[in-house]
Amino acid sequence: MDGDGDSDGRADVPAASAEAEISGAVVPSAAVDLLSDLPDDLLVYILLHLDPVDAAEAARTCVLSRRWRDLWVQVPSLVFLCLNPVGCARVHAALAARARAIAAPDITRLHVYYFAGHSFPPTASWLSLAPPVLSGELVFFKDWQTPIAANELPTDIMKRTAFELPCFKKATKIYLHLEFLTLLLPPSGAFNALTELKLEQIRFDGQFILGDSMFPSLKRLLIDNTLGLVDLALNSSSLVWLKLSHLRGLQRINVEAHSLELLCVVHCLRYNVQVARFSMEGLKVLRWRDRLDPILVNFSEMPHLQQLTIFEFTPYGWPGSNPNQDLFRIINHFSSIQYLQLMVSIEPDLSDTESKMEGITSLPNIEILSLVLFSHGHVIGASVLYLLRMCTGIRELSLKLPENSEVLNTCPLNCICDQQPNWRAGHILMKFLREAEILNFRGEGHEVDLLKLLLRAAPGLRRLRITCHRYFAAWERLSEYSQRLAGHHSKLRSVEVSQVMTPLQP
Incomplete structure (x- = not known):
């Protein structure tokens, strides 16, 4: 094709229909410019690098010449930013043009971001056009113009609006953020490639x-922040990664996923649950931040489990409370674990509290222990030492101190967190410990005392890594100090002291 008036033998796609509806452009009569003489694959590459890759921007190129008129439908990645209900009409027009195009490649990325008020236009008009032309990733993100909490959403809107998802046989990834619209799955069909x-x-x-009948290839599933979900049944032979978080009102859950390797459960079983069954013999990583009533929650055997992360260990609490009950129950489910990560949380205000550490009387046999500490300015030594006494056979230890940009000086004189001053001179032997690291070190007195304690307690320590907090200016002097300490340690061969880089300010 040499110009607008010439034909290259292809069927004409009306310029004033789909393209005009998408972009508002009108095709002029003009000679082909030098840019249009480039090969199609190079022109598509140019369209792909529009910022953002917006379908309307790509469609506007139809004004250049008839050569460009069909070219935008060759772009495999489309993003729609819909600021009002008219935006959905543009999505419909683009997908309709895509369906009519001859030999157009499948869409590999279709993102629709709908930012509007409470009114929500029908989605079926464009969703029904997408499955035949999409073989990659679908993202639909619905958001109110003004953020609204789940318990403040207008009830009538939630009842009268729904998102009817058709069967995408070729889609590989689907991400839906619906602002609590009701999700309706297709009555039949299979998402074969998902x-x-x-x-x-x-x-x-x-x-x-x-289940496998609708999602035969599903490997990763995230369900987060839901309403109205009472009964959840997952039966999958392909699923390997599963995260369930904040499923409000959940009463029954049954997970049968024998190939599952990672499970994360956060605040799903705290209030209404009647029964929860997890059958996952292949599980390798378990992250648990939820209730664990042994009468209601049932686990299968997990012989391949390697990593266990538990939220959270509470060293201090109100008299009469038992904040570590669920933690103790899940720990007792295992006799040994390769890697245990504990989140240790100390409340900012410890007045009128008492020690709750005694609620944990034993830990499994552990090879690697990671403690993530949220101390809110309190002394951490007593809490850390209490846990270390129960796992003296570990070979690796990681202590992650708080990342807060400023030290919170909330710890008053004679605070309960430091009423056990003997922890600094505590006698503990960890003869198998070979590697230790401390992250976000600030050089405070109680942190230095904890460092000394570790060096005394681990005569076989070979390697010590200290990463200082970005606002700790004396990290080089700490390096010299650590080297002197290492000189008195017969086995220590490597001491690394570095500093987290301060992020650049915008």
Whole structure:
């Protein structure tokens, strides 16, 4: 094709229909410019690098010449930013043009971000056009113009609006953020190629059943922040990664996923749960931040489990409370674990509290222990020492101190966190410990005392890594000090002291 008036033998796609509806452009009569003489694949590459890769921006190139008129439909990645209901009409027009195009490649990325008020236009008009032309990633993000909490959403809006998801047989990833619209799955069909499904801020109509018949290839599933989900049933032979978080109102959950390798559960079983069953013999990583009533929650054997992360260990609490009960129950489920990560949380105000450390009387046999400390300015030595006494056979230890940009001086004189001054001179022997690291070190007195304690307690320590907090200016002097300490340690061969880089200010 040499110009607008010439034909190259291809069927004409009306310029004033789909392209004009998407971009508002009108095709002029003009000679082909030098840019249009470039090969199609290079021109598509140029369209792909529009910032952002917006379908309307790509469609506007139809004004250049008839050569460009069909070219934008060759772009495999489309992003729509819909600031009002008219935006959905543009999505419909783009997908309709895509369906009519001859030999157009499948869409590998279709993102629709809808930022509007409470009114929500029908989605079926464009969603029904997407499955045949999409073989990659679908993202639909619905958000109110003004953020609204889940318990403040207008009830009538949630009842009368729904998101009807058709069957995407070729899509590989789907991410839906629906601002608590009701999700309706197709009554039949299979998402044959889908490997990843993320559902956030979804409202369910009581039950959600996910199985191999509809999702035969699913490997990763995230369900976060839901309403109306009472009964969750997951039966998958392909699933390897599963995160469930803040499933409000959940009463029953049954997970059968024998190939599952990672499970994370956060605040799903605290209030209404009646029964929870997890059958996952292949599990390798378990992250648990939830209730664990042994009468209601049932785990299968997990012979391959390697990593366990538990939220959270509370060293101090109100008299009469038992904040570590669920933690103790899940720890007792295992006799040994390769890697244990504990989140240690000390409340900012410890007045009128008492020690709750005694609620944990034993830990499994552990090879690697990681403690993530949220201390809010309190002394951590007593809490750390108490835990270390129960796992003296570890070979690696990691202590992550708070990342707060400023030290919170909330710890008053004679605070309960430091009423056990003997922890600084504590006698503990960790003869198998070979590597230790401390992150976000600030050089405070109680942190230095804890460092000394570790060096005394681990005669076989070979390697010590200290990463100082970005605002700790004396880290080089700490390096010299650590080297002197290492000189008195018969086995220590490597001491590394570095500093977290301060992020650049915008």
